[in-house]
Amino acid sequence: MARSANQKSKLLYVRDFLLRSSDQEHPVTVNQIIGFLSQQDIRAERKSIYDDIETLRRFGLDIIQTKEDGRCGYYVGDREFQxxxxxxxxxxxxxxxxxxxxxxxxxxxxxxxxxxxxxxxxxxxQVFVANRIKTMNESIYYNVDEIHSGIAQNRQIRFHYFDYTVDKQRRFRREGGFYQVSPFALTWDDENYYMVAYDSQAQVIKHFRVDKMVDIAVLEEERDGKRAYAALDMAVYARKVFGMFSGEERRVRLRFDSRMVGAVLDRLGRDAVLVPDGPDHFTVTADVVVSPQFFAWIFGFHTLAQIVGPQDVVEEMGNYLAQVAEMYAAKE
Structure with a gap:
C-alpha cells in the first residue's frame, strides 16, 4: 500500500495529539492515537506508536504512562505552561x-x-470580555511592533497623536502635524500602555499613550537622548508619575493613617521608608511628579492622608481642593 503524503509527519501528529487531547484527567490510549492518525490518512501499528512515544520522551516531552483496570494510557505531564x-x-x-x-x-x-x-x-x-472597557484603536499591535523596531534599530520614529472628541471622533494634536521622538521603552501604568521617549526639540523625556498613536514610521535618524534615558530608572519613574500626568518632580512628605500602609507600599514600593508618627499614623518622604492626578490620589484617602510638606505643595493641594469645592458649592 502506498504511503500517504502525511506519513513522514506521523511523529509530529502524535506529539500534537498528546499535547491537545491528553492531560492527567484524560489519558489517551494507543488505539485512540492510531484512530487520530487514521483520520489524517496516516497508517500506524501499535509498535510504531510505542517507538514514537519513546522518541518524544527522549526529545524532552514529559509523557506519563497510566494503568487503570489493565488499560494503559498516556498523557503529557509537565508542560511549558501549567x-x-x-x-x-x-x-x-x-x-x-x-x-x-x-x-x-x-x-x-x-x-x-x-x-x-x-x-x-x-x-x-473564566473569560469575561463583554462590557469591559477596551481601547477603540485596533492598530495597537502594529504600533507596538513599530516602536520595538525603532528601539531595536536605534532609530527615531514619527507618528500622529490624537484625543477623542465628545462625539468619539479623533482630534489630532499639533493640528495634524507629526511628532518625532526617540523611543526607548514601553511601560504599563494604570491599565494603559505608554511609550517612553526622548523629545529632542524639548530636550526632555516624555510619554505617549500607545493606543492614541497612529501612522507610526521608523526614520533614518539615530535616536537622541541616550544619556537622559540611561539616567532614568524606569521602575522608579513609574512610581513617581501618577497616571502618567506630567508635572514638576518634587520631594514631598506625606502623613497617613496606619491603616493605609498596604496602599502606600503598593504605590511607592516596598523600599519606601515609613516613619511612625504617634500611635495611629506614619509619615513617608517620596519623590513624586506633582500633578492633579497626584492630588487626586491623596484626596482618595479622604482624611486618612495629608501632604505635610513642602509648604508650596501643601498650598497647591489646598487650591486644587478649593477649585473642586467651588464646582459643587450650593448656588444662591
Whole structure:
C-alpha cells in the first residue's frame, strides 16, 4: 500500500495529539492515537506508536504512562505552561484596557491553544470580555511592533497623536502635524500602555499613550537622548508619575493613617521608608511628579492622608481642593 503524503509527519501528529487531547484527567490510549492518525490518512501499528512515544520522551516531552483496570494510557505531564499560569495570562489579557475586544478574544484563543482541549474549556469559562472597557484603536499591535523596531534599530520614529472628541471622533494634536521622538521603552501604568521617549526639540523625556498613536514610521535618524534615558530608572519613574500626568518632580512628605500602609507600599514600593508618627499614623518622604492626578490620589484617602510638606505643595493641594469645592458649592 502506498504511503500517504502525511506519513513522514506521523511523529509530529502524535506529539500534537498528546499535547491537545491528553492531560492527567484524560489519558489517551494507543488505539485512540492510531484512530487520530487514521483520520489524517496516516497508517500506524501499535509498535510504531510505542517507538514514537519513546522518541518524544527522549526529545524532552514529559509523557506519563497510566494503568487503570489493565488499560494503559498516556498523557503529557509537565508542560511549558501549567494551567494556573495560563489562567494568569488570560486574566491579564482580559484586564488590559489597551487591548481591543477583537484582539482580546484572539489572544485568549491562542493562550487556550497552549493547553489540552479539556483545560482550554476551563479557561473559556473564566473569560469575561463583554462590557469591559477596551481601547477603540485596533492598530495597537502594529504600533507596538513599530516602536520595538525603532528601539531595536536605534532609530527615531514619527507618528500622529490624537484625543477623542465628545462625539468619539479623533482630534489630532499639533493640528495634524507629526511628532518625532526617540523611543526607548514601553511601560504599563494604570491599565494603559505608554511609550517612553526622548523629545529632542524639548530636550526632555516624555510619554505617549500607545493606543492614541497612529501612522507610526521608523526614520533614518539615530535616536537622541541616550544619556537622559540611561539616567532614568524606569521602575522608579513609574512610581513617581501618577497616571502618567506630567508635572514638576518634587520631594514631598506625606502623613497617613496606619491603616493605609498596604496602599502606600503598593504605590511607592516596598523600599519606601515609613516613619511612625504617634500611635495611629506614619509619615513617608517620596519623590513624586506633582500633578492633579497626584492630588487626586491623596484626596482618595479622604482624611486618612495629608501632604505635610513642602509648604508650596501643601498650598497647591489646598487650591486644587478649593477649585473642586467651588464646582459643587450650593448656588444662591
Amino acid at each position: 494551567l494556573p499560569e495560563l489562567k494568569l495570562l488570560v486574566d491579564s489579557v482580559q484586564a488590559s484596557k489597551f487591548i481591543t475586544h477583537k484582539k482580546t478574544v484572539s489572544l485568549i484563543k491562542k493562550i487556550e491553544g497552549l493547553s489540552s482541549v479539556y483545560q482550554a474549556r476551563q479557561l473559556s469559562r
